Amino acid sequence: MTALDWTREAACAVPPASALPWTADPGDASPAEVAAMARVCAGCPVRLACAAYAHSGVTAGFWAGRERGELDGARASSRRCAAA
Numbered sequence: 001m002t003a004l005d006w007t008r009e010a011a012c013a014v015p016p017a018s019a020l021p022w023t024a025d026p027g028d029a030s031p032a033e034v035a036a037m038a039r040v041c042a043g044c045p046v047r048l049a050c051a052a053y054a055h056s057g058v059t060a061g062f063w064a065g066r067e068r069g070e071l072d073g074a075r076a077s078s079r080r081c082a083a084a
């Protein structure tokens with residue numbers, strides 16, 4: 001078993017979803033592509049593992065329903081809500 005075993009169940013790894021621009025830099029994917037990736041992630045069984053991996057040094061791409069730069073903001077918002 002490896003740290004990336006969860007990727008075997010990734011919804012983005014199989015066609016037609018795999019054709020979307022998952023590794024694009026923030027802002028490079030079109031709004032329609034971003035919406036399509038978000039829909040795929042919404043039904044992905046490994047979304048939590050994906051989000052954890054995205055926080056391990058990844059700097060670009062679309063992970064767990066958000067562009068990489070948005071994940072940091074979402075995590076900060078969660079902490080603020082929990083602290084309130």
Ligand code: SF4
Pocket residue numbers: 010011012013040041042044045046047050051062063064065
């Ligand atoms: S949550 Fe989204 S980006 Fe992450 S593995 Fe699943 S489909 Fe891919």
